Amino acid sequence: MAQLRDFWARWGLLHRLLLTVGLCILLGFGVQVYLSLNTSTEEQRQRHQQEVEELIGVLSTLIAEQAIIGDYATIKQFLSSQVKKRQVVQRITWNDGEGGLVSVSGRMQQEIAPLWFVELLNLPKFHVQRDIQLAGTPYGNIKVSITNVPAANKLWYQFLQHTFNLLLVMLSVFISIALVLRVNLKTMQQLSLAADQFGRGDHGVRVHAAGARELHTAAQAFNNMANQSEQLLTQLRASKQEVLEQLNFNMELFDAVPIPVFYKDTDGIYLGVNHAWETFFGISKDEVVGKTLAHIYPPDSDALKHHYHADQKLLNRHEDNQRYEITLPDLPGGEHYALFSKAVYHYTDGQIRGIIGAITDLTKIRQSEQKAQAALLDKYEAEAASKAKSSFLANMSHEIRTPLTAIIGFSESLLDESLTMQERVHATETINRSSEHLLQIINDILDLSKIEANKLETEQTEFALMEMLAAVQSLVSFSARSKGLSFNVQYHFPLPEKVCGDALRLKQILINLCNNAIKFTEEGGVSLSVSYKATTGMLCFDVEDSGIGMSPDQLSKLFNPFVQADESTTRKYGGTGLGLYVSRQFANCMHGDISVKSQLNKGSCFSLQIKTDEIDNVTFLTELPELLVNKYANIKADTGKAVEGRILLAEDNKDNQQLILFYLSKLGATVSLAEDGEVAVQKAMQEQFDLILMDMQMPVLDGFMATRQLREAGYTGAIVALTANAMQEDIDKCLSLGCDQFMQKPIERSSFNAIIRQYLAPATEQAHAEPLLSHLLKDGPEFLDLVLSFIHQLPARMNSLFDAISRHDWQLLSQLVHDLKAVSGGYGYLEMSDMAARLEFILARNNYQSVTRMMRELNALADRIIASENLLKPESNT
Amino acid sequence: MYFMRTCLLFLFTTLTSVVNAAEQSNYFGVINQRSIALTAKYWNPILNYVSQKSGVPLKLRMGKTAPKTTAMTVRGEHAFVYTNHMFTEERDKLGYRVILRMQTPSINAIIIVRDDSAIKSLAELNQQQVAFPHSNAFVGYWVPMDHLMRSGITVQPSYAGNQEGAMAQVHHGKAVAAAVNKQVLERYASRENFSYRGLWTSEPYLSIPIMAHPALQQDKVEAVRKAFIDMKNDVLGQKILKASAAVIKSRKPLEFIYADDKDYSNYRNFYRNTIVNK
The missing domain is CATH 1.20.120.160 (HPT domain)
Known part of the structure; x- marks a missing residue:
């Protein structure tokens, strides 16, 4: 068997193919011939059988008829003709059954087929015998003998023809195979050689594509493969270099990353760290590579435990990545606050290879965050304040516009000639009330600006407590009576006759508290309770009302600027929301405070406490002085007398000119008008005036400069500044430039008259x-x-x-x-x-x-x- | 005397040979009315049955044509014969005797033309070709020719060989007329869908008898007669008769009944008085 294999192995493709094809053809031919002969033999036999049967069928009727007639000669003729006609029929014999016999034999045929072939065919020599009957009557039997010689000869000819065809086919096939394979084998040999050369390193070898399509394709495929392989090898070499460069770059990049980066294997052993890591931990790469967390952190430290557990979570696939913040106390430079960002990295097959991490030093960020948070809080406060201011401004706009509307409206109405005196009086009172309200709003705003500018100042002067309280009572009583409420002052004696403080602001606070109480009370009344605590030197004022009261939530924001109890309060009762805030600020300035107790729908009690400085030998009153009793009757009526004298009015505003001229005319004074400071200086230097009323804001030459010029020119007459600026510094400026007094706009008539009477003599009646x-x-x-x-x-x-x-x-x-x-x-x-x-x-x-x-x-x-x-x-x- | 002895000797020898021949083969002759194959299909089953029943083996033997069959009968080759050709004066002398006949209606001679023929009368057949089965046919030649001749009509006879052959000649236009056995014609016409018109019909004659050779032993003759007659009473016989009737497309089975020479005296009389061949 082995020898056969060796023998076969030494045979070339062509020989193998020829042998195989030849054998196949022979086998095929043999099978075909065998089947063909078999089929032909069988066909012959069947054909003969059929032919004989047909013959017998034909002859039977004829013979029977002729037998009936007894015409044996005709029968013989029939038989003879059939024998002649059918080569396969060797003999036909009819036996009439009564001893009569008619037999005819055919001509002997030459046997051409060789004996072996005939024996191989095994063609049967057979005869067919049939009884002849006609309508049930026998007419003897007929026997037909068949010869196989013609069939054998025919089949032999077929065999010879098949053999000839076989030889022809084989020759053709062999030649064709040889011709076809020759070219293709050459190509295959070339492929073989080329593959061998390529394998030895000759990457430039190529095969000439020739031969059959498959070999052509194979050669082309080889060439393509060679081209691509050569290209790939070239790319591979280039890639290798690139990889080396990339690795180098990666390492440099790794080191250049400004934040600490590290990577370690699944056992927690550090495989690499960058420069930033070295700097961060103060440990060199060589010291940490190959080591674990225990080399970096103190044993049993929280950081060590935290990192270790975190690593385990990653490695056990509980997490894909991590971010956690941790305090690292033992670092160069002190405690650091860091963000660890870690993730697993994998082999190409998906297995976890290790952990890679980056550390973000959050220390400065945390500090910045804190600062930012503080700034944010400030911002929120500022925004809240701005929002409140915006709300305040919006509210102020309404508060300002509301009285202005009344002022403008009722002023216009006074021009209506059809108005009755009552209507005129009502309009005038409304204008006056709205003006005072507007003045209060402006004063509140000015006070607020002082508070915000930290320029809120209070005076420390002695004043008569009772007189101040009388003034408050007088004002508040009027408001209470207007609303049908009662107002009373309860004095808890003993009370100091004089106190040291800011009477104006104290009065302002009390008026605000009382007016608020009146505003939020619909029925009943308001009471003001005054007491003095000698032990602490605190004056205590309690303003109690039977009004709407407030809820705890409303109380909590009551003293916030620009905020009233709630929006509904603003809508229903109006107000700026500044009164209480300003009052408290004043109270604080006076070393006191305002507190409040209130019950919704029951009423409120505002308590003011201020600290008064000690006054030596102060008298404590035990009852209300009589003077104050009388003074309650009249506050607003002007009981001043007329004056005479010349006044220079330096005022550029026409409306103010008219108003002041009106006041002065009623007082009886003679008035000269200057519309700017320059005119005022000229007139003052040229004419005699008892008093100069100098507006500080004028064109050409303002009041400040005009006053300075007059004083520098030696003018010694009285100059009273008219100013809308309520800031103390403005007042100080007026006085420092030479004004004797200032009068704040808007001008309050009684104060104005009082000041005028200070500088002008009373008018005689003779005049x-x-x-x-x-x-x-x-x-x-x-x-x-x-x-x-x-x-x-x-x-x-x-x-x-x-x-x-x-x-x-x-x-x-x-x-x-x-x-x-x-x-x-x-x-x-x-x-x-x-x-x-x-x-x-x-x-x-x-x-x-x-x-x-x-x-x-x-x-x-x-x-x-x-x-x-x-x-x-x-x-x-x- | 010498002549008489010779004739008698000849006759004896002939008859003996005939008898011997007849006894040895028991040929049963059938006058040619159809093809031999059809005749065999019709008669062979009957003959086989009768052979078995009578114990007398019968074998159909006939000539190619009716004359040849008659010649065979005349030669004494037939022990039994189904024919009506033996009533001529000369043949009557041979001594064949009637033993049976088919229980069929009498036969008539009929001269026919095709139904669509222009010929309307016998007279128009004068000088026309008329088909006859053969010159020995009784109702197929002798009777109609006798009438034609007695009618002064001269025709040109053509012999078809058998009854159906003559009918076929008219059927297919080869002859303008034919003289045939009317009963045979009817069966042919029914089978072959042949429309014809009769110009003349003869008096009825009994159907063709079965005659026995005078030399046959009487017991044999009787046995055969009895077997023929008893066929209609036997289940097998009925079946065979029915099958044979179907062969020739006859609606009724052709039963055999007793007959003798007296029943056919009119045949003999005709032959004695006919002017045909005279």
């Missing part, structure tokens, strides 16, 4: 005793009789007025005054008409205290008119 003539007489004497008739009626009119006053018949008095106004104006006595109008205004305001004074003035005026009769009588003119 007012000259006869007063009618303006009608200016146009001619035709109205003389009318004027004289008025003069004659005037005493009676005056008596009627006094009579009405004595009977307190204010309605009659109003009617009489109204008539006097109209009549006196009609008769040309405009001064009397104007005075009557003022009296009518006073009566409309129910200011009956001022009626006496006005009547006195009206009566004086009437005397002057009556005195003029002497001048008007004709006798007087002669």
Whole structure:
């Protein structure tokens, strides 16, 4: 077997193919011939059988018929013709069954096929014998003998033909195979050689593609493979170099990463760290590579345990990556706060190879965070304050606009000629009230700005406590009465007669607390309780009301600036939300505080405590002084007398000019006007004035510079500054430049009058005793009789007025005054008409205290008119 | 005398040889009315049955044509024969005697033309070709020719060889007319869907009898007669008769009944008086 294999192995493809193909062809031919011969033999046999059967079938009927006739000659003829016609029939014999026999034999045929072939075919020599019957009557039997010689000869010819075809095919196949394979074998040999050369390193070898498609394809494939392999090898060499460069780069990059980076294997052994890591931990790479966590952290340290457990989680696939912050106390430079970011890295097959980590030093970040957090808080506070300011501004806008609306609206309404005196009085009172409200708002805002600028200052001066309380009571009572509420002051004696502090601010606080109580009380009343704690030197004021009260939540934000109890309070009751805040700030400035107790729908109690400085030998009162009792009756009425003198008014604003001129005219002063500081300086230097009222904000030359120039020029007259700036520094500036006093805008009339009376002498009555003539007489004497008739009626009119006053018949008095106004104006006595109008205004305001004074003035005026009769009588003119 | 002795000797020898021949082969002759194969299919089953029943082996033997069959009968080769050709004066003298006949209606001679023929009468057949089975046929030649001749009609006879052959000639237009056995014609026409018109029909003659050779032993003759007659009473015999009737497309089985020479005296009389061949 082995020898056979060896033998076969030495055979080339061509020989193998030829042998195989030849054998296959032979085998195929043999099988085909065998099957063909078998088939042909069988076919022959069947054909012969069939032919004989057919013959017998044909002959049977014929023979039977002829047998019936007895024509044996015809029968023989039939048989002979059939034998001649059918080569395979060797003999036909008919036996009539009665001894008669007709037999015919065919011609012997030449046997061409060799005996072996005939024996191989095994063609049967057979005969067929059949009984002849016709309609059940036998007519002997017929026997047909078949010869196989023709079949054998035919099959032999077929065999020879097949053999010839076989040889022809084999020859053709062999030649074709040889021709085809020759070229292809050459290509295969070339492929073999080329592969061998390529394997030995000759990467440039290529095969010429020739031969069959498959070999062509194989050669091309080899060439492509060689090309790609050569390319790949080239790329591989390049890649190897690139990898080396990349590795080097990676290591340098690793070292260049500014944050500590490390990697270790699954046993926790450090495989590599970068420069930043070395610096961070103060350990060199050589010291840590090959070591574990225990080499870096102290044994049993929290950091060691933390890191170890974290590593285990990663390695056990409980996590894919980690981030955790940890405090590292034992590092160069002290405690550090770090963020560890770790993850596993893998082999290409997915197995965990180790852990890689980066450390972010959060120490500075944490510090920055804290700073940022503080800044954020500040920002939030600022935003909150800004928001509150925005809300405040919005609210202020409303608060400011609201009274302004009333002021503007009612001012305009006063121009309406159809208004009644009552309506005019109402409009004027509304304007006054709204103006005071607006002034309060502005004062609150100014106080707030002082607080925010840390310029809130309080005075420490001695003042009479009772007088201050009387002023408060007077003001608050009026407001309470207006709302139908009661207001009373409870004095818990003993109380110091004088205290040292800021009376103005204290009064402001108390007025604010009381007005708030009145504002939030609908029925009942407000009480102010005053007490003094000698042990602590604290003055205590409790303002209690029976109002709407507040909830704890409202109480918590009550003293916040710009915040009222809640938004609904603002909407319903108005207000800026600054009063309590400012009041508390003032209280704090006065070493005190304001606290509050309140129950919703029950009422509130605001408690003010301030520290008063000690006053030597201060008197403690045990009861209310009598003076204060009387002073409660009247606060607003002006009881000041007229003055005489010249005043220079330096004011550029027309409205303020009109207002101040009005005030001064009522006082009786003579006024010269300067519209800017330069004019004011000129007039002051050229004319004599008892007083200069200097507005500080003027064009061309402001009040400050004008005052300085006057003082530098040697002017010594009184200069009172008119300023809208309420800041102390502005006031100080005014005084330092030479002003004797300042008057704050908006001008409060009583204060204004008081200041004017300080610098101008009271007016004498004589100045007012000259006869007063009618303006009608200016146009001619035709109205003389009318004027004289008025003069004659005037005493009676005056008596009627006094009579009405004595009977307190204010309605009659109003009617009489109204008539006097109209009549006196009609008769040309405009001064009397104007005075009557003022009296009518006073009566409309129910200011009956001022009626006496006005009547006195009206009566004086009437005397002057009556005195003029002497001048008007004709006798007087002669 | 010498002549008479010679004739008698000849006759004796012939008859003896015939008898011997007849006895040895018991040939049963059938006058040619159809093809030999059809005749064999019809008669062989009957003959086999009769052979078995009578114990007298019968074998169909006939000539290619009716004349040849008649010649065989005349030579005494037939022990029994189904023919009506033996009633001529000369053949009557041979001594064949009637023993049976088929229980069939009498046979008639009929001269026919195709149904679509233009010939409407016998007279129009004058000088026309008329097909006859053969010159020995009784109703197929002698009777119709006698009538034609007695009618003064001269025709040109053509011999088809057998009854159906003559019918076929008219059927297929080879002859304008034919003179055939009417009963045979009817069976042929039914089988072959042949439409014809009869120009003349003869008086009825009994159907063709079965005659026995005068030299046969009477017991044998009787046995054969009895077997033929008893066929209709035997289940097998009925079956064979029915099958044979089907061969020739006859609706009824052709039973055999007793007959003798007296029944066929009119044949003899015809042959004595006919003007055919005279």
